[in-house]
Amino acid sequence: MGGSIVGWGAHLPELVVTNHDFAKRLDTSDEWITERTGIEERRMGGVCSTMAIEAGKIAMARAGVTGKEIDILILATTSPDQAIPATSSRVHAELGLSGGAFDLNAACAGFAYALVTADGLLKTGHRCALVIGSDTLSSATDQEDRSTAILFGDGAAAVVIKADDSPNFIVAYDLGVDGTLGDLLYQNHGGYIHMDGREVFRRAVRAEVDSISTVLERADLKPSDISLFVPHQANLRIIEAVNQRVGFSIDNTAVVVDKTDNTSAASIPLALVAAADAGRLHEGDYVLMSGFGAGMTWASAIIQWGPTK
Ligand SMILES: CC(C)(COP(=O)(O)OP(=O)(O)OC[C@H]1O[C@@H](n2cnc3c(N)ncnc32)[C@H](O)[C@@H]1OP(=O)(O)O)[C@@H](O)C(=O)NCCC(=O)NCCS
Structure with a gap:
């Protein structure tokens, strides 16, 4: 199902x-x-x-x-x-x-x-x-x-x-976490966010690139098969660094970080919704979503855009 x-x-x-x-x-x-x-x-x-x-x-x-x-x-x-x-x-x-x-x-x-x-x-x-x-x-x-x-x-x-009746909702996914990196980005109860920005940047690029490679392999797809890449919107430079390493073009990438900043769990769906509203998604398209964050967690999922009615 x-x-x-x-x-x-x-x-x-x-x-x-x-x-x-x-x-x-x-x-x-x-x-x-x-x-x-x-x-x-x-x-x-x-x-x-x-x-x-x-x-x-x-x-x-x-x-x-x-x-x-x-x-x-x-x-x-x-x-x-x-x-x-x-x-x-x-x-x-x-x-x-x-x-x-x-x-x-x-x-x-x-x-x-x-x-x-x-x-x-x-x-x-x-x-x-x-x-x-x-x-x-x-x-x-x-x-x-x-x-x-x-x-x-x-x-x-x-x-x-x-x-x-489609064979899958998620075509392939990869979930991961490295709890030894929890101190890179955390917020104590009642406190504010603390972050080692430079290290988070470095780890984020690596985690996202590895996770995307894994999920493409599991789906037996090439980067060029992905119609739209929807990355976590933390920093345009992270998105560009990932694109460069994986081989995605910025034209096939959903970007809203310039107007929304990092909205954490809302960032991937905000970018997805903007792309869908702009008519960038068509039935049969492969869409790859990939995020990373505190934990340090990461997750990638490929879906195939279905009939919307
Ligand atoms: C935070 C981030 C923008 C900093 O950019 P950077 O190019 O790595 O800059 P650096 O950390 O090397 O800092 C350079 C200098 O700018 C300063 N600086 C930091 N914030 C600044 C700001 N808003 N305005 C001006 N200067 C600032 C720093 O204090 C540092 O000064 P110093 O060299 O005198 O110590 C970048 O590391 C980043 O985006 N990291 C990932 C953060 C993230 O996405 N977190 C969420 C993950 S879900």
Whole structure:
């Protein structure tokens, strides 16, 4: 039993914070941030549940499904509203869903982890999954620390996956974690994000390149078979370094980091939704999503874009 994405939607909070806004109060500049990261602006002021609910509503309306038809919700997040209960409970109630719901924390690789999990649940008989990435890492960041404040924004994006007769939803996947690298990027309870940026950069490129190679091999596909590469949106230079090593062109890569910044678990689906809204995805296309994040986690998944009705 396979499945296809039949609906998608995104939500960004209204407040736009540009690099110039940071330069007014921190020892930084638009030039430094753009050159080092490709980021121009980000949205802030989001709440995990609220953004997830809005993105979920749009995805469900596009899919033409009611809440009752959805029998599983997976919310990928590292910035839930509360420690207990899981934020997915609130989202489940607001959207009037059936079946179960749970939060999944695999940091910025969370959405790809959630897609693979949804694939497994479709195979055990679920009929319709809502998968959402929602994060508000601007509130987990010390806004006085120029080395991290500029790197994170808020947002959410969602997809509805319906079981169908296609052979697979996920064509091939690779999940990984190296817990010995946990200290490279962490946030203690009640604290702010700490990060060794240079080392995260180096490890991220290596992890993503290895994971993409693995997943291409498992799917028996070449880089040129991938119609759209949807990478985690942390830094344009990381995306370019990965592309160069794997052999993807920037024209076949979904990029929103310039306008969204790093939105953690929301970043891959935000890029996917932007590509789908722009008509860049067609039935039969192979789409490769790949993310990395705190943990250090990584995840890659290849899907074949299905009929959207
Ligand atoms: C953080 C990052 C942008 C820094 O870029 P870089 O080219 O590696 O820069 P460096 O770390 O070498 O820092 C260079 C200098 O810029 C300074 N700097 C850091 N942030 C700055 C800012 N916003 N404005 C101006 N200068 C800044 C540093 O203090 C350092 O100064 P020093 O040499 O006097 O110590 C980059 O390493 C990165 O993107 N890493 C990955 C982060 C990431 O994606 N995390 C999330 C993963 S899910």
